Amino acid sequence: MMPAVVALFLALAATAAGRGHVIAITETHGYLDAGSEEGLAAGAVIELERNGRPVGTCRVEDVSDHHASCVGAGLRPGDVFALAPRPAVQVKELPPALPAQELARRLAAVEGAPVAQVDFVAAPGAAPEAQAASEVALGFASWRSNVSSPDQQARLDVSIQDVEVARNLRLSVDLRALEWISRTSTSYIPGPNTQLLVWQAELDWRDPARPYSVELGRIRPWFVPGAPVFDGAQVGIRLGRGEVGVFGGLVPDPWTTVPTVERYQGGAYWSVEAPIGSSRLHHEGRLAFGHSPELGSRGELGATAGLWLSRALDVSGEIQIGVGDAHAPGSLDLARVAFSGRPFDAFSYDGGFGYVGLTTPEESIIRAPWPGPSRRGDLTASLDVSRFLTLSATGGVVQDIASDLRRGWAGPELSFPRFFTPRLSLSAGWLVDLGWLQGQNAYLQMSAWPGDTLRLVARLSWYQDDRQGLPNAPGEELGLYVSGSVQITRWLAFRLSALARGGIDFSALDTYGFTALASLAGSL
Amino acid sequence: MSKRIIAAMLASAAGVALAAAAPPALRPIPLPPPPHAGETRCALCHATDGWRPARFPHEKTGFALTGRHERTSCKACHPVSLREVRGRECATCHRDPHGGISGRRCGSCHNAENWRSTFNADAHRRTNFPLQGRHALIPCEECHGDRRDRAFARPTVQCVACHQSDLARTSGSAVDHAVLGFSTSCRDCHTWWRFAPAYFPPHEACFAIASGVHAGIRCLSCHTTLAGASINGQCNTGTAACTRCHDCVKHPAVPGFQCTNQKCYECHRFSAIGGALRLQRGAR
Numbered sequence: 162m163m164p165a166v167v168a169l170f171l172a173l174a175a176t177a178a179g180r181g182h183v184i185a186i187t188e189t190h191g192y193l194d195a196g197s198e199e200g201l202a203a204g205a206v207i208e209l210e211r212n213g214r215p216v217g218t219c220r221v222e223d224v225s226d227h228h229a230s231c232v233g234a235g236l237r238p239g240d241v242f243a244l245a246p247r248p249a250v251q252v253k254e255l256p257p258a259l260p261a262q263e264l265a266r267r268l269a270a271v272e273g274a275p276v277a278q279v280d281f282v283a284a285p286g287a288a289p290e291a292q293a294a295s296e297v298a299l300g301f302a303s304w305r306s307n308v309s310s311p312d313q314q315a316r317l318d319v320s321i322q323d324v325e326v327a328r329n330l331r332l333s334v335d336l337r338a339l340e341w342i343s344r345t346s347t348s349y350i351p352g353p354n355t356q357l358l359v360w361q362a363e364l365d366w367r368d369p370a371r372p373y374s375v376e377l378g379r380i381r382p383w384f385v386p387g388a389p390v391f392d393g394a395q396v397g398i399r400l401g402r403g404e405v406g407v408f409g410g411l412v413p414d415p416w417t418t419v420p421t422v423e424r425y426q427g428g429a430y431w432s433v434e435a436p437i438g439s440s441r442l443h444h445e446g447r448l449a450f451g452h453s454p455e456l457g458s459r460g461e462l463g464a465t466a467g468l469w470l471s472r473a474l475d476v477s478g479e480i481q482i483g484v485g486d487a488h489a490p491g492s493l494d495l496a497r498v499a500f501s502g503r504p505f506d507a508f509s510y511d512g513g514f515g516y517v518g519l520t521t522p523e524e525s526i527i528r529a530p531w532p533g534p535s536r537r538g539d540l541t542a543s544l545d546v547s548r549f550l551t552l553s554a555t556g557g558v559v560q561d562i563a564s565d566l567r568r569g570w571a572g573p574e575l576s577f578p579r580f581f582t583p584r585l586s587l588s589a590g591w592l593v594d595l596g597w598l599q600g601q602n603a604y605l606q607m608s609a610w611p612g613d614t615l616r617l618v619a620r621l622s623w624y625q626d627d628r629q630g631l632p633n634a635p636g637e638e639l640g641l642y643v644s645g646s647v648q649i650t651r652w653l654a655f656r657l658s659a660l661a662r663g664g665i666d667f668s669a670l671d672t673y674g675f676t677a678l679a680s681l682a683g684s685l
Numbered sequence: 686m687s688k689r690i691i692a693a694m695l696a697s698a699a700g701v702a703l704a705a706a707a708p709p710a711l712r713p714i715p716l717p718p719p720p721h722a723g724e725t726r727c728a729l730c731h732a733t734d735g736w737r738p739a740r741f742p743h744e745k746t747g748f749a750l751t752g753r754h755e756r757t758s759c760k761a762c763h764p765v766s767l768r769e770v771r772g773r774e775c776a777t778c779h780r781d782p783h784g785g786i787s788g789r790r791c792g793s794c795h796n797a798e799n800w801r802s803t804f805n806a807d808a809h810r811r812t813n814f815p816l817q818g819r820h821a822l823i824p825c826e827e828c829h830g831d832r833r834d835r836a837f838a839r840p841t842v843q844c845v846a847c848h849q850s851d852l853a854r855t856s857g858s859a860v861d862h863a864v865l866g867f868s869t870s871c872r873d874c875h876t877w878w879r880f881a882p883a884y885f886p887p888h889e890a891c892f893a894i895a896s897g898v899h900a901g902i903r904c905l906s907c908h909t910t911l912a913g914a915s916i917n918g919q920c921n922t923g924t925a926a927c928t929r930c931h932d933c934v935k936h937p938a939v940p941g942f943q944c945t946n947q948k949c950y951e952c953h954r955f956s957a958i959g960g961a962l963r964l965q966r967g968a969r
Contacts, residue, residue, distance in 0.1 A: 185729060187730075187741075187742045190732070223732045224733065230733055304823055304824055306819055306822045308819060308879040312823070335782075381782055386781070386785055387785030388785070390782075414833065415830070415832065416831075418832065441770055441772060443772050443774070443777055469772035469773065469774075472746060475773045475774065477774045479788075502747065503747040506744075506745070511790075511792070532786060555811075559813040561842050567813075592810065594810070598817070602807075602810060604807060622807055624810075624817065626877075638817070640807070660806060660822070662818075662822060664878065672818065672819075672879070675822065
């Protein structure tokens with residue numbers, strides 16, 4: 162009660178004295194104890210003082226009678242600003258009231274007038290900003306170099322996510338239809354020139370009033386760690402803070418996504434999210450039986466756990482164990498740990514370690530889609546020196562266990578998130594490459610948002626290969642990556658990304674090429 | 686007394702009957718908890734033009750709202766209470782389309798703006814296989830066949846894993862790699878851009894072709910055949926034909942001169958070890 166009284170007293174005293182205060186702030190906004198009655202108007206720029214010294218300005222954004230918010234940086238509660246003297250209000254004298262008889266006559270005329278019903282049609286743009294959940298994109302991709310024939314592809318991507326087609330029934334579709342206009346090799350990309358890849362085509366029934374849910378179709382499963390897409394059903398029951406259920410179906414062909422009976426899986430899953438003291442645990446599990454031509458029949462147990470301990474530490478892990486016709490050493494298919502945190506406002510880190518133990522026998526290594534035994538670890542740390550400068554360091558190691566080829570990388574990055582203007586950012590970095598392919602590389606990247614509907618990214622990269630003994634090869638390469646997107650209308654966007662690479666030692670070879678992807682995307 | 690008892694019983698029965706006929710008392714419905722658990726400093730998040738949009742400094746929680754997260758409903762991630770913290774891990778709110786193969790750190794390939802991949806040729810340098818040369822300019826599917834789970838995983842970084850058909854293409858040719866006993870580590874001899882011209886490190890000890898006037902020359906421009914060639918370091922294939930390109934008109938006065946390929950080589954080693962174009966004086 163007392164603070165409120167004191168604040169009210171201060172506000173009254175200040176406004177009486179022709180000065181206002183900043184009473185609360187966020188990163189970008191200040192909240193003021195003066196409003197339109199004190200002479201503030203939206204768009205006005207107020208000059209702030211602290212201890213009698215000017216500390217900046219703030220642009221008034223929203224105004225109520227006695228409060229307002231403003232946009233500015235570097236504000237602190239307690240900053241003061243001058244209030245302009247309130248202009249004298251000119252009271253306009255109203256005309257004399259009409260006679261009662263005339264008022265009664267007009268009322269009768271209004272009440273007696275016929276009123277035709279009309280349908281409401283919202284004005285264009287009147288609807289609240291929609292979050293595009295569905296998109297159709299028509300694209301063209303090309304890969305060219307001066308040492309080979311070009312690859313060219315036209316594609317149509319359709320993504321529909323959680324669109325309610327009936328009461329409590331939602332549809333999700335994710336697919337790509339593609340046509341290879343030209344391609345130089347069919348060894349690695351199986352299938353005909355025209356293909357349809359379907360990753361999701363499911364109907365999801367969830368009634369908030371009922372504890373169970375049902376999904377049918379080609380399902381991208383929820384809460385089932387390690388489960389691939391499958392053609393079948395998933396049925397779940399919500400229990401308190403978690404969900405348990407069963408799932409099962411046929412697993413599509415990994416290269417073409419065509420339905421097949423050669424692969425299948427089924428089992429049970431569970432998920433729980435619960436507070437533990439001041440931290441929070443998110444856990445998912447899967448116990449399943451499946452069959453594939455590569456691994457035969459197997460039983461699998463997968464589990465993940467994410468523990469949000471505090472803003473200083475967020476830990477997650479996952480493990481998959483498999484037994485059956487094929488299995489990894491110790492039956493440990495994979496294990497991963499990831500951690501991240503922001504212990505201080507200005508410092509954050511992100512890292513992890515992963516191990517894959519399962520070797521998948523391949524019919525042909527050319528078509529091998531599966532990860533092989535490997536280890537990987539990496540760590541990135543960032544320090545926000547100011548709002549305008551961030552320093553980062555990153556490093557990592559990875560090992561292919563089958564061949565024992567190892568690589569590492571490490572280096573710093575310097576970035577300017579707001580380079581003179583919030584609409585431009587710059588970053589530059591350098592990495593040293595270690596291991597089976599040694600060298601170094603550096604890059605300079607620019608991201609710009611010239612307008613609310615236009616985004617641009619440009620990245621210039623330099624690579625050096627320290628491999629000895631190939632003097633007729635370009636030891637250095639330059640790459641230029643450019644990407645842009647423009648929102649033509651609220652529902653139509655054009656996107657273009659292109660990469661050009663070339664050797665910069667042309668003494669014996671002149672080698673260069675580029676790739677480009679252009680697409681026109683409509684969103685709903 | 687009995688009349689009173691009877692009257693009381695009748696009154697009780699009437700009361701019970703009336704009570705049974707009356708609508709049952711409504712089950713008390715618990716009021717929903719206040720959205721912010723007693724937080725009354727509205728201006729921390731809300732502006733004066735309405736409750737929406739709210740502008741909570743989410744970065745103070747350790748999870749800055751960037752990209753699409755800026756425009757996402759608070760309840761999408763905090764369905765029960767805004768004070769209910771959620772993990773920063775993407776899987777807390779998002780499904781995994783990669784079948785568990787790619788791990789759960791989405792930020793390696795995606796950003797907060799949308800799910801279109803930001804993984805590019807430069808990002809590939811943070812794997813066990815940096816995209817050098819033409820590898821950066823081919824469709825991802827050339828190497829990554831896992832289109833169902835789109836996990837972009839390969840079992841190995843050995844060259845021959847992808848270039849097995851290229852290796853097989855040499856079968857029966859003049860440079861049949863299997864017959865000649867060449868390594869399956871393509872990068873020992875070939876560049877990142879194309880297979881020809883190739884470089885053969887053991888050749889440098891005998892005759893430099895990586896630099897100098899013979900740089901980039903094709904094998905069969907000098908060698909009459911590669912059949913039977915072996916990597917023994919003795920420089921004695923006996924198939925190098927210098928006289929295909931060079932004549933002997935300048936050497937008649939040189940003692941011991943013979944216009945044969947072996948004699949050319951005895952003086953003009955062009956060895957990278959001995960130095961390019963160095964004449965072997967001791968052979969005179």
